[in-house]
Each structure stands twice: as structure tokens, then as C-alpha cells.
Amino acid sequence: MGRVLGSVRARAAAGATVVVALALIAAGTAVLLVLRSNLQGQAGLQAEVAAREVAARIATGTAYGTLDLPDGDEHPVVVTDDDGRVLAVGEDVRAVDGKPVGRAQQGAGSAGPGRSGDDEGGDDDDDVDVGGLGPGEVDGDVRYRDGTADVGGVVADYRFAVVEAKDARGERATVRAGSALAPERNAVGSVRTAMLIGLPLLLVVVAGVTWLVTRRALRPVEGIRGEMAAITASTDLSRRVPVPSSWDEIGRLARTTNETLAALESSVERQRRFVADASHELRSPIASLRTQLEVGVAHPELLDVPGAVEDTVRLQRLAADLLLLARLDAGERCAQVRVDLAAMVREERSQRVGDRVLVRVGELVGVEVAGSRSQLARVLGNLLDNAQRHAASSVRVAVGREGEWAVLRVDDDGPGVPVGERERIFERFVRLDDARARDDGGAGLGLAIARDVAVRHGGSLAVREGSVFELRLPVAG
Structure with a gap:
């Protein structure tokens, strides 16, 4: 297992897979965030449109009891006055953020059961200075908040848009309309699920393709390695590694390897010739000196002392030359x-x-x-x-x-x-x-x-x- 993980192919495949995985995770996270933001913005826009339609009817003098409010399943709408009393509420809308806002709490002159110090209309974020608005005008500003609504006994999350308006008598009305966030969450969840399923499959494909491409690219390297192993085992420096037809890094490696083998072969051949020639040159003076000494031992009167000295000097010079050449070859x-x-x-x-x-x-x-x-x-x-x-x-x-x-x-x-x-x-x-x-x-x-x-x-x-x-x-x- 360690040998497989130590191969270049395995490391390349693992590295490419990790890089692609990190890139896909980052890209997927960005896509989910952008998708969620866009869908939330779309839900807020839909809520704003519904709120402004209701606010426009109020500003034109439509009575609260005759307001044509959107269906509660589509856009839950609640209209309150300055004192937080519910003036109008969409069909089947029972509560907003856990506070009852049913039709039983509507009233024209009393706070009703829905009135409290922290009820729907009394939240700090609903207090808007609309002193600049005149009778029959709608505030151009809109505020958004996320909350829950109970529509027909079903509690769900919504994106609410809050718009202020003044009716024909100059009394302020706060219109809160919501748009369901379930479609946005379902869409984000579907995309996330698709990514979780597709990401492993894509990583498997990337790893496999990288493995195959790397294997194909490194096949000449394996040929070079195998030939070098054979050359080492046979000590035959005349052999050469295969050179691929491409002019990439591997092709240059093969050509450089062959040039190195050629230089090594030439050096070894030169060394062999040097040893052979040195042996040949040493043989003659040594044989001559030995002959003269053997003759001198048997017949001292026939010993050629000058000749022996000459052969000894010749050996000394040759040894000095060989030593100097060896030092030069060693790069001294x-x-x-x-x-x-x-x-x-x-x-x-x-x-x-x-x-x-x-x-x-x-x-x-x-x-x-x-x-x-x-x-x-x-x-x-x-x-x-x-x-x-x-x-x-x-x-x-x-x-x-x-x-x-x-x-x-x-x-x-x-x-x-x-x-x-x-x-x-x-x-x-x-x-x-x-x-x-x-x-x-x-x-x-x-x-x-x-x-x-x-x-x-x-x-x-x-x-x-x-x-x-x-x-x-x-x-x-």
C-alpha cells in the first residue's frame, strides 16, 4: 500500500482530486450562498409588492373591512394602526411570530385581545417616523424581517415586508405582508443534495482520469528506468534508453540520459585503455630490470649497473606521470x-x-x-x-x-x-x-x-x- 501511495501517479491523482475537491466545495458554497440570497431577495420582493398593493388601497380610501387582501396561503397580510390594533388580516391567518391576529381581534375603537406592550404592532422595528406623509400617501421605504406565520393551522417561515401608509383621514396604517421561504429552502436543499451526490462521483472521475493521463505520460519514464536497471545489471554501457518522439521534459530527460551514458562509456573505455597501456609500458622496464638483476645474481661481473639505473629512472618517471594523470583526472x-x-x-x-x-x-x-x-x-x-x-x-x-x-x-x-x-x-x-x-x-x-x-x-x-x-x-x- 505504501508503495502505491508513493508512486508519482498516485500522488498526482491524489493531489488533483484534493485540488478539485477544494475548488468544488468553495464553488458550491458560493453557489448556495448566492442562490439563497437571490431567492430570499425574490421572496422579499414578492412580499413588498403585496404590501404596497394593500397600502395603496388604504391610501386611496378603501375601508379596512372591504380590503381585498391576498390569500393567506400565498401572502399572509396583517394591517395594524398606531396603537397596534389589528385593522385587517388575511384569510386563515391566525398568528404572526406566535401572536394571535385572527379576525376576532379586529376592532375599530379598542385594542382588542391582540393589544399588548410587545405585540405585533408594538415591535420597535415597526415604529417608523411617517411625519412627512400626508393623507392618502404611501411611505417609499420598506423594511424586511424574517418570521413565522400560522395560516390555517400550519406554521411556516416567511419573509415579511413592512410598509407604512396614511388613509384619507390621515391615520397611519402599518401593512405587513409575507412571502413563504419554503420554496427557497427547498431549492437550496435540492441543489445541496445534488452537489453532495455529484461531488463524490466527479472526484472519482477526476482521480481516474488523472491516474490514466499520468500513467500514459510517465510510461516513457518507466521505459527509461527499466533500461537503466538493465544497463546496471549487465554493465553494458553501449546500450541506450528509449527516446520518445515528443520534445517535452521526458524526451529531454531521455536524450540527456543517453548523452550521460555515452560520456560514461567513453570515460570507462578511456580508463580501460589507460590501464592496458600503463601495464604494457610498465612491463618492458620491469622485465628488463629483472633480467639484469637475475644475471647480476648469477654472474656479478656481467651486471649492467648503468642499464639497471636507466630502467629504474624510466620506471620512476613513468610512475610519476601516472600519478600526476590520476590526480588530474580526480579534479585536484x-x-x-x-x-x-x-x-x-x-x-x-x-x-x-x-x-x-x-x-x-x-x-x-x-x-x-x-x-x-x-x-x-x-x-x-x-x-x-x-x-x-x-x-x-x-x-x-x-x-x-x-x-x-x-x-x-x-x-x-x-x-x-x-x-x-x-x-x-x-x-x-x-x-x-x-x-x-x-x-x-x-x-x-x-x-x-x-x-x-x-x-x-x-x-x-x-x-x-x-x-x-x-x-x-x-x-x-
């Missing part, structure tokens, strides 16, 4: 110090002894960059070593500035790098055939390390025309 942040490239070139040149070709220094512009001095010196050393292996008689290094870039160039008079190989030579363990023939022990990692360091420092390393290697680094701020 280099130290941020200001490095003067011109000063670094002079120092590196002064420390190089035993080079096959003399390194000449061209123009050296004093420009500073930010980064690791040891790693940048390693880049310069690798570029000079590469130039020494390919140069015929000349190696030259220079430093300049182009806008916000510091530029270090190393070139030689060798045969140059073919155009089709100018990117491949920066791959790890790659050595061109000519270079391999003249190699003095390099493992094909120098240029790869140089480019990785340049990129980590926000720069670039590329081969320009012929055999010119150009290192670009941003000038220190």
Missing part, C-alpha cells in the same frame, strides 16, 4: 600562485644539461599567470623534451602576450607533425611511428599531461604550423 585543484613565464623559462633552460640540441631563447615578455608553478614547469619541460626528440639542430622557446592571454611557444626544426595527427598526439600513450623509432624511453604521456595541465589552468595547448607547440594561459588578474 592546483595551487593558485602568480607565475612569471619568462622567469620560469630562464630557470628551466639553466637547469637542462645534456640536451642533444641547444635550446635557444627568443623574445621573453614578462607576463604572469595564476596556477601551480610545478605543473606549469612540467608542461614546459615536456614540450622541450618532445622538441629534443624531433629537432634536427634547433629548439627555440619564446614568451609573449596577446590581449588577455599569455602565450608560450616551443618550436624545432624537425619534420613537424602531420595535420591529421595534430590532435591524436595529445592522447595518452600515443607515439607516432617516427617518434617511436627515435624514442629514448618516453611512454607517450608527456603531451597528454601538458594538455591536461593547460586545460586545468583555463588555457589550451595546440600544434600550430609545422612543429610549433603553443600554450595559451589567461593573464593573472
